[in-house]
Amino acid sequence: MRDTALPIDDRGFSYGDGLFETILVRDGSPLLWKYHMARLQSGIERLALPRLDLAAFDSLPAQCGPGLKVLKLIVTRGSGGRGYRPPELAEPRWRWTVSAFQPSAERWFGGVNVRCCELRLGLQPRLAGIKHLARLENVLARQEWGDDAIAEGLLLDSEGSLVEATAMNLVWRRQGRLETPLLDRCGVRGTLLSALDDTLALHWLRAGLEALLEADAVWLINSVQGVWPVRRLDDSAGNCLKQWSLEANDAFRQAAHRQLGYPLNFGD
Amino acid sequence: MRDTALPIDDRGFSYGDGLFETILVRDGSPLLWKYHMARLQSGIERLALPRLDLAAFDSLPAQCGPGLKVLKLIVTRGSGGRGYRPPELAEPRWRWTVSAFQPSAERWFGGVNVRCCELRLGLQPRLAGIKHLARLENVLARQEWGDDAIAEGLLLDSEGSLVEATAMNLVWRRQGRLETPLLDRCGVRGTLLSALDDTLALHWLRAGLEALLEADAVWLINSVQGVWPVRRLDDSAGNCLKQWSLEANDAFRQAAHRQLGYPLNFGD
Incomplete structure (x- = not known):
């Protein structure tokens, strides 16, 4: 979901238990998309997050609009668990935001x-x-x-x-x-x-x-x-x-x- | 605020840029309150968060209700800044939650x-x-x-x-x-x-x-x-x-x- 608030018990917030990517997007086309998705996938494996279909993210860059943008994509383990221990069946949560960008x-x-x-x-x-x-x-x-x-x-x-x-x-x-x-x-x-x-x-x-x-x-x-x-x-x-x-x-x-x-x- | 959702740009969520305390509360009275507030204050100084009047938290334990509870108090640097760089005038944000607790x-x-x-x-x-x-x-x-x-x-x-x-x-x-x-x-x-x-x-x-x-x-x-x-x-x-x-x-x-x-x- 875009720009949506997070529940207080999200583990990304509680413990930093999640990942993010900041992706350059020009006129709706992402740069280095394959590398961003590969690093995200690697992070998912390293943190042992549940499997996530990254293809769900493919449609995001086109929604960023014209011009140069930064798409920030955040994936967390979601809510729950007992303290640091993740829940048995975590449901990852993801959010994205877009901002205009002007390089120097x-x-x-x-x-x-x-x-x-x-x-x-x-x-x-x-x-x-x-x-x-x-x-x-x-x-x-x-x-x-x-x-x-x-x-x-x-x-x-x-x-x-x-x-x-x-x-x-x-x-x-x-x-x-x-x-x-x-x-x-x-x-x-x-x-x-x-x-x-x-x-x-x-x-x-x-x-x-x-x-x-x-x-x-x-x-x-x-x-x-x-x-x-x-x-x-x-x-x-x-x-x-x-x-x-x-x-x-x-x-x-x-x-x-x-x-x-x-x-x-x-x-x- | 109690149990309230967080904006997506909160730096606690983005970077882990904040602190927390989990406090044992019995029938509305906190245990080791002075030590929790001292550690929180020490964290505020170490992270160089803006000064915060911790006396604002004094009324929370009494709102936890009867029985044995865990009061979780979270303080973040708030929103804003350019990437990792904190904003010049950060406005810290805090949240609290209460859960029943049964020790072993x-x-x-x-x-x-x-x-x-x-x-x-x-x-x-x-x-x-x-x-x-x-x-x-x-x-x-x-x-x-x-x-x-x-x-x-x-x-x-x-x-x-x-x-x-x-x-x-x-x-x-x-x-x-x-x-x-x-x-x-x-x-x-x-x-x-x-x-x-x-x-x-x-x-x-x-x-x-x-x-x-x-x-x-x-x-x-x-x-x-x-x-x-x-x-x-x-x-x-x-x-x-x-x-x-x-x-x-x-x-x-x-x-x-x-x-x-x-x-x-x-x-x-």
């Missing part, structure tokens, strides 16, 4: 400033990769700064390995190789990242901050915003750790924006 | 069987101790077993230290000393545990499973259920790790049950 061309082509968050993500392999509703770590991390000149915050895990930004994935180029952090212990596996993994040679690895300091280009990406090249990285106290020159003809951004129908180059 | 005298006096969960809690000092809404780790852990002969599951953290059970705190006696795990990196600091900490000599420590194997008594406790002495501990494959004989005149249970108005001994 300034960030695509002018790049962004990023800081390191103090918060470290806890290691939780059972939840890693999926987009579940229990996202309080991201909320706390996003509260660490209010300065609009900082577009995003980098997150390391409790052992000091790079993971992601608060709402975007992280990719860098080092010695000609495209690298991205393993998302097997925490973090969300973005759909744009998965799509690029199918088309580019992405190297998944466990690496600390030093990998970024050795990189000659760094990008933040997601399936709604597209690609933000990183211009400058600060530590959590605001001291500059490194700056990068932006590349006018950025092949990585082009590959990613092709997936989303976004402009490949400035002025396109 | 069989578990108080007959003890319980407990298993070790496979899931390890991620380390997140920023959320440790408070009772926030992002409890998916507890839900996953509670899904590990379905056998009603197992009352609870023990949780270790990602480094192998004891933390708690899925919905209860853990206390044991070793060499005459009452010990309980530090809750500074994960876990929830229960209100009954806090109340006992004010009246007994509890030793807080970082310890692995071996501490339980050396213990001559083990208890699970919370402010609603009271005290469950552990009779037997299994590993996650169902192999018995240790059994304990129950003590008829259990001074720890007596001290805890005094806090809750529960019977001190079998037959009371």
